[in-house]
Amino acid sequence: MTYRIRNSYGRTALLGTLLAAVTLGSTGAVATAITVPDTIRVALFLDLGSRYQLTTPVATLASDTGLQLALGGAVFGKAAGGQQVRFTVDGYKAKVLETNDLTTAITVLKKIQTGSNAAYVTMLSKNGKAVYQVTEGNYATAAAATSALAKWNTPTYTLGATTLTPAAVVGPLAVEAGPYASEAAASDALTKLGGAGLDAFLAYKSASGKAAYYVRIGQAADATALSAIQLKAGAAGITAKNADATGSYAILRNDMTVNGAQNKPVNLYAVGSGAALTASPxxxxxxxxxxxxxxxxxxxxxxxxxxxxxxxxNEVDLEQYLYSVVGSEIYSSWPAEAQKAQAVAARTYSLSLGVGFQIANVVDTTLSQMYTGMGGESKQAIAAVQATEGEVMTYGGKPISAVFSANSGGVTADNATEVWRNVTNYLVGGIPSPDEGPQEGLLNWNRVVLESGKTGYIRSDLLRESGTMNEAGIKLFEVTGDGVAVRSSPQVVSSVEPIARANKGDKVVTLEVVPEYTAYSWREAPVTPDELLTAINKRAKTKIDGPLRTLEVSQTGPSGRAIEIKVNGQAVDVGYPDNLRGALGGIKSTLFTIEETGRIALVQSNGQTQEKTSTSGFQVIGAGGTGTLSGNYVILGADGALRAATTEPGFVISGKGYGHGLGMSQWGAKGLADQGYDYQSILLYYYKDVKIEKDGRQ
Incomplete structure (x- = not known):
């Protein structure tokens, strides 16, 4: 792939477009014709199936100034400052055992936790004694819980205990006593039911805006068990009726948590399937x-x-939400105008989604935009949000889908052909973007060939010209220190071991000099055919039969981004072109090239060219006679350039940019701000024919 933006063209186009943006009134007054909501709902954990799934079986909350718990607007509980409170869903569970011995219960809990993150020890009072139930999971059906029980009810997890209450499936079916006049009255009934040997829990509902107190009796998994529980409650002098298993309620359980060597009780609220419980500081x-x-x-x-x-x-004030988004998305050291541009783009994008996630407007990941709570905030981000409060970009009177990416690699993408294949008038591709910022102050790396034949990268300051050449007349470089790391890509990654180490005076051949790996310019470590085949088949609509021999970019879009690849000469359908990032193992952008180390072109004696995708068994005639190629080798091309090659297929993917490349480039916004442009000019440069409007209520 040839990148089509040259410095002279890029600067001229950039200046002309910016002048146009300023002419459009980027420094003038902002119109006030839109309503911006006060709050936003951000999903931290949510299960929407294949569309979005990030789940947890339990959530543990705490606040330094305490918590207030409400159901249907009615406050029913509190937690002191620093006190943890846990929450889960009331469903079917596998009860592995019930015992009077807490030590045994905790030991079994720890054992189950090696295979599940949904294991609990619940303390109840039954027949005048404390008992501990060890349960696992939160299953949608009794059948699912029964299958799970078969796994957990074995000596491996129960430690071979035989004198404990037999394992069983428990569920959300219960009978209900109440309402009681107060929580204390409900607690008295709870004590009476526990004395009769029943599983009983305090339960909360909302009635006419006030808290209502009940006792929920039993954890039945079927109607037969439920009838037996109701009869037993009646025998204890408590009138109970069948409770709504799908209603709006919360049950209070006294669960034991393991904290080091200590076992602490903690309040755990299990919410019914129709409940929405709110915790407020x-x-x-x-x-x-x-x-x-x-x-x-x-x-x-x-x-x-x-x-x-x-x-x-998390339901939070919209502007406070943006404190964290801006602080999480870009560096606090960036210019104020870049911070403001990010604030307006993030505010606009969040409004464009509506209620995009069923019960939430956005999620807290980059599927929407990065949100890390108060820890992500910075003074600079807060100032930028406050300076642009209520400002939104509109097109046709509506907030635009103000998508942005980290780095567009020097030129923005064309949505119609290169990303999601829809026409969005304000998202124009081919805009030159000053994205080189990540490379500032970084050294280049030499891609080298060692005497062993291995190919890797050494930072340029650790090499120098030796003044000598090898037998083929190729200039040699020498290493200037001992134990110099030879890396698989041009970057230092502490978690990845070097492919080799070189010592002072060792001679190497330099194939090329490349920039350090950044969000602007990157080169992945060599990828094997098997690794690529696995990644591609996760995305390909039609699976590819292996082995993978060749891989090439077969079509590019207006900005030079790949829009189609071919495997073994056949086009691969991965849906939207942007899906190619995931299909190739999570590369940073689709502005990339593929180097096939196992494919060479041979010029024959008749002048015709023949391509070879495997050179295993090739005979090479040299000064020492004839030999067979194997492993790695270096080719001197007709143009005098050196190229690393392998006898079997191998692939090196190199590219520019980080993200889909649509809309505003964050690094580009910094580059423009560094040149003195204000945030409105930056926004109007990346988003065409839009208006910047302000909340009309302010």
Whole structure:
């Protein structure tokens, strides 16, 4: 692939487009003709099946200033400052055992946790004694829980215990007593039912905007078990009726958590499938969600059941949400105008999605935009959001889909042909973008061939010209230090071992000099045919029968991005062209080229060219006689350039940019800001024919 943006053209086009943007009024007053909502709903955990799935069986919340818990707007519980509270979904579970011995219960819990992240120890009072139930999972059906029980109810997990209460499936079916006048009255009934040997829990509902208190009796998995529970409750003097298994309720369980050597009780609320429980900070502190990397969030956290999984949604002030998005998406050291451009783009994009995720507007990952709570905020991001408060880009009176990417590799993508194949008038491809920022101050790397025949990368400052040549007349370089790492790609990755090490004075051949691996210019480590075949078949609509021998970019779009690849000469359908990133193992962009190390072109004596995709068994005549090629070797082409080759297929993917390349390039916005352009000029440069409007209510 040839990149079509040359410096002179790029600067001229860039200047002309920016002048046009300024002429359009980028520094003038912002119109006020749009309504911007006050809050936004951000899904932290959500199960929407194949569309989006990030789940947790339990969510653990805490706030330094305490929590207030509400159901249907009615406050029913509180937690002190720093006190953890847990939440899950009330469903079918595998009860592995029930015992009076906490040590045994915790030991079994730890054993089950080696194979499941949904294991619990629940403490109840039954027949005047504390008992501990070890359960696993949260299953949609009794049948699913029964299958799970077969796995867990073995000596491997139960430690061979035979004197404990037999394992069973428990479920959300229960009978219900109440409502009671107070939580204390409900607790008295709970004690009475526990004394009769029944599983009983405090339960909360909302009635006319106030908390209503109940006791939920039993954990039945079928109607027969439910009838027996109701009779036993009646014998204990408690009138109970069948409870709604799909209703809006929350059950309080006393669960034991393992914290080092200590076992601590913690309140766990199991929400019914129709419930939406809200946790709000009692003071000014945020809410920590332990399972979301212990991040802390402004606003409130809603917990509900969706598709039989726990949904965790952060409802937060829109502008405060943007504090974190801007701070998480770009560096705090970037110019203020780039920060403002990001703020307006992020605000606009979030509004364009509507309720894009069933019960949430956005998710907290890059599928929407990066959101990491209060920890992602910076002073610079907050200032940018406040300076642009309520400002949104519109087209035809509606917020635009203001998509952006980290780095467009010097030129923006064309949506109609290169990304998602739809026409969006304000997303214009082919716009030159000053994206070189990631390379500033970085050294180049030499791609070298070692005496062993291995090919890799050495940083340029660790090499120098030796003043000598090898037998083929090729200039040699020498290593300037001991233990110099030879890397598989031009970057230092501490978790990846070097492919070799070279010492001072060692001679190497330089094939080419390349930039360090960044978001602007990158080169992946050599990929094997098997690795590529596996990755491609995960995306290909028609699976490819191996082996993979050749891989090439067969079509490119207006900006030079790949829009089609061929494997073994056959085009591969992966749907949208942007899916090629995932199909090739998660490469950074589709602005790439493929070097096939196992394919060479031979010029024959008659002048015709013949391509070979495997050179195993080739005979080579040299000064020392005839030999057979194997492994790695170097070719001196007709143009005098050196090329690394292999006797079997191998592939090196190189490219520019990071992301889909549509709309604003974040690094490009920084480049423009560094040149003195304001945020409105930057936005109007990347998004064509749009207006910047302000919330009309302000």
């Amino acid at each position: 009692a003071g000014s502190a945020g809410i920590q969600v332990v399972e979301r990397s212990k991040q802390t969030y402004r606003g409130s956290i809603e917990l509900s059941a969706l598709n039989n999984n726990l949904a965790v949604v």
